[in-house]
Amino acid sequence: xxxxxxxxxxxxxxxxxxxxxxxxxxxxxxxxxxxxxxxxxxxxxxxxxxxxxxxxxxxxxxxxxxxxxxxxxxxxxxxxxxxxxxxxxxxxxxxxxxxxxxxxxxxxxxxxxxxxxxxxxxxxxxxxxxxxxxxxxxxxxxxxxxxxxxxxxxxxxxxx
Numbered sequence: 001x002x003x004x005x006x007x008x009x010x011x012x013x014x015x016x017x018x019x020x021x022x023x024x025x026x027x028x029x030x031x032x033x034x035x036x037x038x039x040x041x042x043x044x045x046x047x048x049x050x051x052x053x054x055x056x057x058x059x060x061x062x063x064x065x066x067x068x069x070x071x072x073x074x075x076x077x078x079x080x081x082x083x084x085x086x087x088x089x090x091x092x093x094x095x096x097x098x099x100x101x102x103x104x105x106x107x108x109x110x111x112x113x114x115x116x117x118x119x120x121x122x123x124x125x126x127x128x129x130x131x132x133x134x135x136x137x138x139x140x141x142x143x144x145x146x147x148x149x150x151x152x153x154x155x156x157x158x159x160x
Contacts, residue, residue, distance in 0.1 A: 001095070003103040003136045003146065007113050007128040009034035009154075026061045030130065034062050037131055037157035038069035049076045049101040051095065054082035054108045056131060062131075063107040074153070075079055079106075086112030088119045094140040108147040121145040129154050 010030030048070065053063035055078045067076040081090035084123045086108050097106055098113065106113075113128040120136055124143065128134070131154030136146040 001098075001101060001138050001141060002046075002103040002149070003095075003138055004048065005113050005117050005128070005134045005136065006065055006105060006107045007110060007130055008056075008059040008062040008107060009037075009065075010130040012088075014054055021056075024056050025057050026054065030058075030084050031065070032134065032155065033131055034036070034065045035069075036090065037154070038066045040157055041066055041133065045107070046070070046103060048072065048075070048103045048105045050077055050098065051105040051107065052077050052082060052085075054078075055107075056083055056109065059083075059107050059109065063105075066105070066107070077139040081111070082106055084106040084109065084112070087116055088114040091116050091120075092141075092144055095144075097139065098119075099141065117146075117148070120144060121148055124148070124149070132159060133157075 009026045011024050011026055027041045051067050052102050053059050063076055065071045117134055118124045118126050132153040135149040137149055138146040
C-alpha cells in the first residue's frame, strides 16, 4: 500500500493566536502555497483511495484544498488519531481498517508525521516542514515497515 504523509500548510503562529489551538488556521500564505501544491499533487495522479485528516482546522483546510484539486472531496475523512499524539499505533489501526486500499493520504502535524514515517523506515530521522509530502510503500502492513519512495519538501511545491 502506498501511504502519503502530508504535514498541514503554514499556520498562524501559536504565540500570536488568541483562540484554541484546535482552531488555529492556515495563514494567507499557507493557503496560497497549499493551493499551488495541490495543483502539483493533482497533476501527479496519485490515485488516492481516501484522504484522512486530523480534525484540527489547519489540517482540515490543507486536506480540503488537496481533495478539491484532486476531485475527491467525497473521499475526505476526519480521523482524530491524526491529531496530536499520532504515532505508529494509530497508523497500524488505520492500515488495518483500510487494508483493501491501494493508496491513502494522511494529513497531520508534527512531530507525529516525522516520528511515524521515521519509525516505518527503521528509525530514520526526518522533519516534515509545513506542506511537505512523503510517499512510503508499506508492502507488508503487519510488519509496520516501509520504504521511502520520495519526499517533496514544501519549498519544491512553492517553485511551481
